[in-house]
Amino acid sequence: MKKVIIICCLLAFIGCKTKTVNGKKMGKSIEPTEMNAEEVTQKAKAYELGKRILTTCNNVKFKPFTQSEATDKVIAKSTPENIKKICVKYNLKYGLFKDLEFVEMIPNKTDYTNIFRFKALFEYVKANKELRVTMNSENKASAVTTKNWKDEYE
Template sequence: MKNVIIIGCVFLLIGCKTKTVNGKQIGKSVEPTEMNTADEAQKNKAYELGKRVLMTCNDIKFKPFTQSEATDKVIAKSTPENIKKICVKYSLKYGLFKDLEFVEMVPNKTDNTNVFRFKALFEYTKANKEMRVTMNSENKASAISTKDWKDEFE
């Protein structure tokens, strides 16, 4: 009986440390109080970039990303036309964008990136959206996406 409990505890510890999402090894999430200064700076940059995309929905003026802010892939996909499509849908469904609320940082050990999760706050209380900004080791946004909000990282 003792061995079963010990083995169960070992599996529990292993299961809590890392998990695989879409074939990538993801570490446990980092709370805001556990972040170092480099992570804090990356979080602030991720916040500014994510907010810039959603603020476009309010004022219809999108300032394109520069080479120092985002990777070529993100710059290519964040065209004014693509952002306008998203904004039209979100404005009708959720109202005006208000702000982003930081929830957690999830380090991705496979490709040395950090995924910053923000809860997007809109005018209508029924809005339940998430903004994810993935920052690479060069402190550039390598992915920006919105999803329906889920409490657990997937």
């Protein structure tokens, strides 16, 4: 009986621990209903910034990020030339961009950022892309990346 209780406790402990990704401690993902007002605001801003980039693929007009929206690193990397290269590839492979679907928010406890995961919806059904927008404590985008979609956060 004691062994069963110990095993159950160990399983509960393993299931609740935070995970480490690339040397950083990540907390458990947070559902939209569990977010506080600041996180909801960050989610809306992350959605708008991510949608602005991918909508550029449809209309070829990119409005550059401002200092209040993104960090200098993101502003430097999101040049019209870089975005055009990505858009050409995505338009050929996935078709026109439709919308973003919010999936989850993962808080990063070491650098106090929140990673917002969105599933990018494109014209072609086979398109399976993810957009991640990392928002820092100053409510600025500190990273914007696309990856192939996986249900589990990696």
